[in-house]
Amino acid sequence: MTQLYVLFEHASGYGLFKVSEFEEIGAFIPQVEEAVKDTAKFQKIVKLIGFKPFTSAASALENINAISEGLLTTDLSAFLETNLPSLVKKKSKIQLGVIDVKLGAAINEAYGVSVTHVGVVPEIVRGIRHHLSSYVKGLSPAAVRQTELGLGHSYSRGKVKFNVNRADNMIIQSIAILDQLDKDINTFAMRMKEWYSYHFPELAKLVTDNYQFSRCADLIKDRKNLSEEYLEKLEEILLDPSKAQAIIDAARMSMGMDISPLDLMNIETFAKRVMSLSQYRKQLAEYLKSKMSVIAPNLACLIGEMVGARLISHSGSLTNLAKCPASTLQILGAEKALFRAIKTRSNTPKYGLIYHSSFISRAGASNKGRISRYLANKCSIATRIDCFSEQLTTAFGEKLKEQVEERLSFYETGNVPRKNLEVMSEALNEHKTMLENMVAESKKRNADAITNGDVDEIPKKKKKKKKHQQDEVPDVSASDVKQEEVNVSVSLADTSAVEGEKKKKKKKLSEAAEDIAETSIISESAEETPKKKKKKKKLSEVNGEQATSVPEAKPTEEGPKKKKKKALQSEDIFSSIVNDVNDNQNVNKASEEKVPKKKKKKSLQPSEISPGITIDVNGDQSISRSSEGTPKKKKKKSLPLEVQSPGNLDVKGDQTESAKKKKKKKLSL
Incomplete structure (x- = not known):
């Protein structure tokens, strides 16, 4: 029988619920909608299998973003693998209910589970959402609402993708305020002209600019007090001496009405307000230019x-x-x-x-x-x-x-x-050079800041790191020195043992050489034997050093040397060990000169052997002798071409009797 499991994604975590007898429930969906409100009935049908809460708000936002895009996160896959039986037992037949169709397709593709999002699943999910606090211990309705609200805000902010440096909303608001300010300044300037024209109507005809008119009205105030002393100030405002002189002349013969001091005070206050708005409009225009150059x-x-x-x-x-x-x-x-x-x-x-x-x-x-x-x-x-x-x-x-x-x-x-392709290629090259110049300027600014002392922390941190690295170098103690000596001596003993085995093989092959070869072989063997003894000696010395490494050992003759080794570095330790090995080799060679020579097996007389003749040993290997008398190792089957022919060999590859006879004849010659 197929079992129905429902996956529930919440702001607090993932939940997996098991629905009993869902096929019978699906036939009575209207009754299910009414029974969802009853907690006791709903908990009998829907049981909690597992719940995995999110560890942090960032983890919750990451998982919810992935679910909205239909992606299977690592947290969700681990939760399903832990709690869903079909992933452990492939034979069990189950059906997984989900709300998001894309997420269901991703789960089906990843695990091969039968997924559904229709039928009774939406009502079951609605009931789980309604009774979630009763299923999960420690999750109160207030905590549920708080987690949902926090995740909703963070999710909305993530979708907006607000960038502080490239916020085009600032441009939209700035241009809207500029347009509104233009309208307001025009309206206020018109009201200002009508108000002040009651006293000095000729000024509006001479000064058409709103900002200049407000400044002139604030400067002149009562036209009866206007004299030649105001000429320079008017020239600064209008930037035209002829207009300034015309204003002074018009004030003397003006047809305007007289005005009270109180009215002049109000006109002056309003003129300052228009001036401040005009100045703010200029500042806002500069701000808009700077934002447009960035965005x-x-x-x-x-x-x-x-x-x-x-x-x-x-x-x-x-x-x-x-x-x-x-x-x-x-x-x-x-x-x-x-x-x-x-x-x-x-x-x-x-x-x-x-x-x-x-x-x-x-x-x-x-x-x-x-x-x-x-x-x-x-x-x-x-x-x-x-x-x-x-x-x-x-x-x-x-x-x-x-x-x-x-x-x-x-x-x-x-x-x-010009063609568009040519122009765009030139623009691309200029773009690259501009970027390189920007990077170079930023590096120069940083270097200047460091030299000027604006950034003092960076070099201090680097120096501290260097000192810290120097302090981390460990001191070489006496026990470490002894252990390194033991390791080096053991490695030397192993390598010398391998060389001894190789020389033993060479020794077996050189048993049928002439007298000169015999003496050389004997000398070589004499050199080999002291090496072996020396190895044993060295190993015994190593064992002795290990035994004397106990802290309560008696002082010996090598005590001063060990004290010196405490202050040595690792390279001095290895070089001293190699020197000791060479000294031991010289001593052993001198002692081995008195050792009697070993007896060799049957060897040929020097009269029977001539230089340059090949001698077969046991039918497998051969040794060739040069005119100088030094033995040389050759490959197997170094017989003449006549002997190596297929007719002279048996099935196993050994030489036949006829081949052996021919060989003896050749040797006798």
């Missing part, structure tokens, strides 16, 4: 900061503007005219917000539509570069601006502009 430098370089900011604000974000095609960007801001043209079946508009660009105003009347379409194309390219590039420069914006200039000259003069 969308190529778009700002191509079309200007104000027009680019209005395009971003109208589309909603820089990403939305980058997703727009060039045809949409061209008429962005002229939606009403577009819908009216579609309704009346008339000509659609040629431009929207990009009409405020200087390129369209410079183009002729017949070329405005062409240049607006071309400009929209380049703006779309610049916006996508700004949106999806990690490292931004103005290289592409400058090259795109050059292309628009060349297209304008093409419409006027007919000069053929």
